[in-house]
Amino acid sequence: MTERSMTPRGTRILAWALAVGITLVAAILRIAGVGGPATLIFDETYYVKDAWSLWNLGYEGTWGDDPNAAFEAGDVDGYSAEGSFVAHPPVGKWLIGAGMALFGTGPFGWRIATAIMGTLLVPLLHVVAKRLTGSVWLAGVAAALLAIDPLAVAMSRIALLDTSLALFILLAFWFVLLDRPGTVRRIRAGTDRIAGPIVWRRPWIIAAGGVLGLASAVKWSGLYALAVLGIAIVVMDAIDRRRAGVDRWVESAIGRQGPASFVLLVPPALVVYLVGWTGWFATDGGYDRQSSTNPFVALWNYHRTVLDFHGSVTAGHTYASPAAEWILMLNPTLMERTNGDDGAVGLMAALPNPVLWWAGIACVVWLAVRIFIALANKRPISGTDGFLLAGICATYIPWLLLPSRTMFTFYAITVLPFVILAVVVTASRLRDHPDPDRRVVAGTATTVALTAIFLVGIFFLPFGTGWVEPEWLYKAHLWLPSWYL
Template identity: 50%
Template sequence: MRIAPRTAAWIVPLVLTLVAALLRFIGLGHPHTLVFDETYYVKDAWTLLHLGYEGSWPDDADALFTGGDTDVYQTSPAYVVHPPLGKWLIALGMALFGADSGFGWRFSAALFGTLLVPLVYAIARRLSGSVAVGTIAGGLLAIDGLAIALSRVALLDGFLAFLIALAFWFVLRDSDRTAPAIMRPGGGTGGPVLWRRPWIVAAGAALGAATAVKWSGIYTLAGVGILLVLLDLAARRRAGVAGALAGAVRQAPVTFLQLVPIAVVVYLLSWTGWLLTTGGYDRGSDPNPLIALWNYHLSMYGFHVGLATSHPYASPAWQWPLLLRPTAMWLARPDAGAAWCGWSEDCIGVIGSHPNPITWYGGWAAVVLLGVLLARRRGGAVRFGAVIVLTGLLLTYVPWLLYPARTIFQFYTVTMLPFLVIALALALGYLGRPREPVLLPAPSHAEIRYAARAAETQTRAWRMFAIGVVVVAVLVGIFFLPLSTGFLEPYDLWRDHMWLPGWI
């Protein structure tokens, strides 16, 4: 049965969202323990909800908290090194569902991780004009182990990934409005200066929120500002505007005003609890609360720059494309034959930041292809998608290379993952496009038919290759699901998942 394109356009993202939700919400309360950095963020979120700032906890707070004694926090402030928005989002889940189970403190992470799937579908479809390409991108993200793991633990990076992708979606929505506005008459040399760009304001708000989750969002804010200037210049040149460069230069400060002030406002609003109370860390360093906040930020910056403690799962950024050291955020291996092993005599449960290897390595290969197409000015409409994808990847990856001595982890790459799956989907869509026959000058009818058959054969071969990649990626993604959910699996099967030495 053939589904009409208009029907598929809403059924496909709905199905993808449902699949993503099932993989992220089923058994979300397992394990009933504070996993990895949940020991910081969940308790910080709970005190934010009750104090307005992050309070301190006794040494045995984890066991007390998970045992149901959630009010053992103290009113003295805790020193925290990340802005509060991500923890406020975690607190929202606990406000709705309580803090007596992992479902409550992980709800918001699972919700944002689920919503990231239709968002990535929408971006890929907008860049390609193809429901199929959007389905590949959204589908591969829905079953990706890294995306699932960061949706099933209450860490900050899943929120960051969603907000950055949302900002790029807003940039795309703005590009749909910009070209017609530039072509309107009366703009003079260089074209008009555009003041009504609500999607840029929305992008600024999203990136301000991203920075309020983790400071790495500020790199994306700066990079998107540069991207907007370049997109504006390209749009004016495509429209044939005389003095396009001068017009883009005039537009740049206006774009800055549309993008950055709202980001600053959103960022400061995330600190409302700290600003309106008096108990937060460093709150009394100056009578002026904004100067006190600045003092606190200087201290936070010093911490981040100087963080170089050893950790068994630390992974410098140069390793990330090679996937050498994923992060094991939780691991449990009961004694052989234990009753709760169920159907296996020896079992193990893991929550790790293992992306689907086929999608991951395939995404980096696709990035190379898109880069070549962009450099050679080939690929038609794919080039615009390449600009967006490569920019997103550049802004979420390269800044980490600037801190080679800092203790960082491979799960930070969840912010890169949406751009990698979109890159892979765009590349497969490009490879599977219909080929044009290659004809010699003044061809005969027989040569025309032969060229047409050759082009059709080539198209079919590349489409089969693209389908094969997707099928293998889906099968491998399903195979790797236990590594991201924490559900028990036989130890021998877990060993079969360990494809590289650094995964153990």
């Protein structure tokens, strides 16, 4: 039975079964054995200890010299009440701290929250892919590719901030998708053919703003998504008004609906962002907390210091990789290396499934070309193409504008869901070719291609889990000389 021949109820059951099954696989890959190694890996040295002092003090305390060995041994009280300067907002560390409070201060406790966030990213991608492609099977493919992707798995098994950031950004994009049908209906129902209506009833935009506030309270790069989605909402409103026959659709979208959309999106983001700083507000020991009697001025002073710090992050690093290098993944970040017997090696590295990644980049370029051609010929832009390009712009393009800043390939975890979506959307378009003969060929070709991508993901999965491999198998993964980690 094909997907098109199934009843709606059968399709829904299949969709749920696929989502649940794939999510269980993702959970196993991310949670099983996450308590090892029992040492602070890579930047866990910052976030885990900050999270624990934040959970206990309400702000990040100061640790003594070389506290890692004691912390790893279970002595987790080596912090003082003196506020420590930290470069990232608190929400991601609150999540890590919650895991430690619930499951103990060992490695399982400090990693479990990130593992859960990485697991939740999989069913979220499933529902987004289902909305964009209309296909249960392609939605399952998207979720499965993310479930086994070595970058996604590795970033779910280490207590960093970026997986939580990726989840909140994709969730905000999902909420904007949910806003579309109701808003389009209200615009078309408007009686003003000159300027169109001002649509205030947009709860999903408010929700998107709140989630983007959470994203920005994990890492400031969430602000890029807030800016891009704000612009995308205005552009979509303009297109919707034009299709609804509104005469002055550009002026209406910018000058009439634009301010309303701003009010719906940005203030909720700001409120949620500030709520993320509740511990810092409620106590008096946090960094820069005493710089002003007005706590909001003090927070502003802190933010100015953080902004100056981010502008100075230009130091060299073994695994530093500017955003332009992410396209080929020339210098993946090594998280952990284990040397076994007889040359066996176990790696945990920020390296996505290379065939998926490179195919996805090609699909993104193709989507961008489609948009350019549509604009050049004054044809309507595909909403799906615009959605995907907005996702790439929000998560990747800003890093290209900062070539001198020290950055790493693991930042690409926020880009990965949109790259996967580009792959399945492209496959959907090829499989829906209007010519029946070409449709059959395209269906076979895309099935073979997606199967090959999935198998390569399985092959590279040890780089996500850190499983120890025989030397020959480890070397078989080194497709580029710079991958010799």
